[in-house]
Amino acid sequence: MQFLINGVEVEADVDVRTSVLDLVRDHLGLPGAKKGCNQGACGACTVLVDGERINSCLALAVQYQGRSITTIEGLGSSESLHPLQQAFVEHDGFQCGYCTPGQICSAVGMAAEVERGVPSYVTVDLQAEVIELDHDELRERMSGNLCRCGAYNGIVDAIHETFGGQGASRTARAVGKETAR
Amino acid sequence: MTPFLYERAADGRAALSSGARAGASFLGGGTNLVDLMRETIARPTLLVDVTGLFREIEDHGEGGLKVGAGAKNTAVASDSRVRQRFPLLSQAILAGASAQIRNMATVGGNVLQRTRCAYFYDHAARCNKRKPGAGCDAIGGFNRAHAILGASPSCVATHPSDMCVALVALDATVSVEGGNGARELPLADLHRLPGETPEIETELRHGELITAVTLRPNAFAARSSYRKVRDRASYAFALVSVAAALELDGNRIKDARLALGGVAHKPWRAHAAEAALRGRAASEAAFAEAAEAELSSAEGLRHNAFKIDLAKRVIVDSFVKLASKEELRR
Numbered sequence: 001m002q003f004l005i006n007g008v009e010v011e012a013d014v015d016v017r018t019s020v021l022d023l024v025r026d027h028l029g030l031p032g033a034k035k036g037c038n039q040g041a042c043g044a045c046t047v048l049v050d051g052e053r054i055n056s057c058l059a060l061a062v063q064y065q066g067r068s069i070t071t072i073e074g075l076g077s078s079e080s081l082h083p084l085q086q087a088f089v090e091h092d093g094f095q096c097g098y099c100t101p102g103q104i105c106s107a108v109g110m111a112a113e114v115e116r117g118v119p120s121y122v123t124v125d126l127q128a129e130v131i132e133l134d135h136d137e138l139r140e141r142m143s144g145n146l147c148r149c150g151a152y153n154g155i156v157d158a159i160h161e162t163f164g165g166q167g168a169s170r171t172a173r174a175v176g177k178e179t180a181r
Numbered sequence: 182m183t184p185f186l187y188e189r190a191a192d193g194r195a196a197l198s199s200g201a202r203a204g205a206s207f208l209g210g211g212t213n214l215v216d217l218m219r220e221t222i223a224r225p226t227l228l229v230d231v232t233g234l235f236r237e238i239e240d241h242g243e244g245g246l247k248v249g250a251g252a253k254n255t256a257v258a259s260d261s262r263v264r265q266r267f268p269l270l271s272q273a274i275l276a277g278a279s280a281q282i283r284n285m286a287t288v289g290g291n292v293l294q295r296t297r298c299a300y301f302y303d304h305a306a307r308c309n310k311r312k313p314g315a316g317c318d319a320i321g322g323f324n325r326a327h328a329i330l331g332a333s334p335s336c337v338a339t340h341p342s343d344m345c346v347a348l349v350a351l352d353a354t355v356s357v358e359g360g361n362g363a364r365e366l367p368l369a370d371l372h373r374l375p376g377e378t379p380e381i382e383t384e385l386r387h388g389e390l391i392t393a394v395t396l397r398p399n400a401f402a403a404r405s406s407y408r409k410v411r412d413r414a415s416y417a418f419a420l421v422s423v424a425a426a427l428e429l430d431g432n433r434i435k436d437a438r439l440a441l442g443g444v445a446h447k448p449w450r451a452h453a454a455e456a457a458l459r460g461r462a463a464s465e466a467a468f469a470e471a472a473e474a475e476l477s478s479a480e481g482l483r484h485n486a487f488k489i490d491l492a493k494r495v496i497v498d499s500f501v502k503l504a505s506k507e508e509l510r511r
Contacts, residue, residue, distance in 0.1 A: 016228075040282060043279065052255075054281050055285065058282075060211060106281065109280070110280065117259065118258070120275055121275040121415070141280055143414075143415035
């Protein structure tokens with residue numbers, strides 16, 4: 001099976017039962033995405049596929065052949081943090097850190113959704129073409145990522161600083177380019 | 182997960198041919214099926230991946246839409262025509278699951294997700310759905326989330342889809358293809374009540390594939406709402422959800438639509454309430470009578486009897502706000 005993982009073409013010979021999460025963690029040595037619940041309830045396994053966020057634990061790798069998959073390792077490194085990673089550090093957006101890679105991949109996917117005008121359950125005007133990423137929108141849109149340490153306030157602040165308000169569109173575009181690298 | 186063969190269907194014909202084989206299951210986004218396979222509750226021997234097929238959302242007649250069964254939930258909720266003509270559907274889809282799951286899940290897969298409860302997943306518990314004839318541990322167990330309408334001594338699980346609640350309220354039909362040709366049926370007739378065979382959840386025959394959901398034009402876009410009450414503010418199944426729509430002529434109710442989620446084995450179209458409303462003047466009393474009419478046959482279990490009053494109150498509040506066009510705060 002062939003995949004484009006963090007911009008690199010990868011060939012992997014795995015059983016059809018292998019999830020995208022097990023593919024990157026166990027077969028490709030990319031342990032950033034985490035196995036929390038392994039049933040789509042916690043979001044710790046969130047990765048981006050062609051720029052869209054998904055739960056990699058529920059995704060059979062065989063179904064995602066040929067797709068471009070971005071994990072946290074593809075967004076930033078310890079030498080060169082992604083702006084959102086830096087914001088998580090500055091805003092105390094984690095305690096144990098287990099949910100953090102999923103939170104960050106999810107937020108990057110979310111910013112692209114806002115940029116595309118995808119509404120949410122709390123979007124008051126469904127006809128609106130521009131959606132402002134305010135506090136309620138942000139929390140609703142990130143509800144697929146749980147944090148058992150309860151670092152939500154820091155997480156919200158970090159995401160808001162990076163993608164919120166007026167800067168949302170610009171930053172999302174910049175990140176989109178980076179992700180497509 | 183038990184071993185299986187995987188096949189990506191190149192087109193509809195290939196999908197039907199492979200899907201007809203014994204042990205075959207169609208694979209959409211996998212958000213329910215893969216989970217059930219991991220728990221060895223679902224054990225298909227062949228997965229026929231249909232995610233590349235039937236993805237278009239097309240205009241249908243004057244003001245209608247034909248939504249391909251392979252369209253992702255996010256794509257449907259975001260579609261400008263859906264938002265404009267059928268905002269109830271957008272709202273309902275966005276009330277369901279998480280953004281990650283909506284990005285994966287297809288329309289067909291959302292319709293065909295299993296009606297389920299925690300006991301269905303628990304191999305240590307008895308469940309007639311998982312093992313026909315075994316009994317039901319939910320009835321005497323922890324049943325806060327369970328059904329109050331149309332349940333049976335065999336099963337009290339609820340169908341968790343939000344999208345389907347809006348679709349049955351909107352009189353959606355589903356296009357089905359199979360070895361014996363194509364047919365079209367109302368979505369409201371697709372899912373079954375549990376009766377004595379809760380393991381059989383739909384009228385689909387083995388190998389039949391949903392290819393599209395069709396929405397016909399209506400006059401409800403100006404007054405419709407999807408309200409979902411749950412144990413946390415987001416990303417949880419409904420305790421009760423209410424898809425409501427009104428068409429008013431002055432203060433007279435020309436037509437009304439009501440469907441409930443979280444209360445039954447299938448998305449529950451509230452015909453009794455609708456009949457009680459048609460032709461009447463819009464008033465809180467009329468809405469309360471309609472809610473009473475619909476819930477008159479409701480039966481609570483030990484932990485979920487609160488749902489009966491909850492459903493009535495959310496119905497009344499939804500209609501009152503729709504009649505006055507007061508802003509709904511979801």
